[in-house]
Amino acid sequence: MISHITIYKYDDSYQIRYFKATVSKEIVIQKATEELRTVIESLVDLLEEDLLPEEKIIELTAEVLRVNIQKEEVVNLNIKYKETLLETELTAEQMLELMEIYPEWEPVIDYSAGTIVKYESNLYEVIAPGHTSQADWTPDATPALFRKIVPEGVIPEWIQPTGSHDAYNTGDRVTFNGLMYESLIDGNVWSPEAYPAGWQQVNVV
Template sequence: MYSIIKEVLIKGNYELVDVLNKINKLWIEGSLTEEERDELVNLARTNANPNNSYAENTIQIANLWEYYQRLDIRLSKLENGQDVEPTEPEEEWPEFVQPSGAHDAYKTGNRIMFQGKKYICKMDNCVWNPLVYPSAWELVEE
């Protein structure tokens, strides 16, 4: 099993979170040694392709629905002659949101909050959170 997974990782055509979960499952089942697991996890993170790791369509649809609802409320207020509150300024440390495509992948220098901690992105086109791909993020100590 180890050699098959390693071949897949070398080719690079996989979704990072999915393959990490499969590697951990095989390790828990006893099909991989701890050393094999560590090697495969590192190889998976090194060879991961951001184009294979975008959020599922259901997440994209949910985000679009939320956006639509906010627009609908604002439009209704405008049509009824009510004042529309200005949009809130962007937070300095916005909460991590799973990218849904190349248009919203994180870039070098982007700042996020993830599980109550602040991080700065260290790579362009990053679609992974700090737990999945820690080397792409720098933890900001306060």
């Protein structure tokens, strides 16, 4: 028989304690969903009344547990599918559609080549063999370490290569000062302005 029940609220988490057959029991619910908060608030309202039938306590406690279990199942499914998607080879378009599954870039993290990270609403692939990120080595500012992921057919802006590993090759297209150019040579590390002979302007049809 449940003889007493108390609820403590900490931000969006709840601690529910009750006595059943003189034994103290406890339920801890982390980061309660909106639905769960509604249920708990209803329980709190009833607890503030002078009389609360034992049947109602059991009913509401069971409802709290049910909603919390459902929340855990959804979280577990989300984790499972997220891990599956991260291990699947996706096109650039699919990656951008599923941008939310990728982790935010952070400083002081050991990144390995091939890792996909999110930074300022863009996705980047780590192209360096491996490095520890730094606050001043953001993906948008260090093309030697990161390659911006763009959909097929989208021509990226020219970025200054830092070596042969990220130099432009014959046929690579870029935009530069509002115009489109195609590289005429391999290992092209110059801009269309700095070395016009290495580029051919492409007219957009």
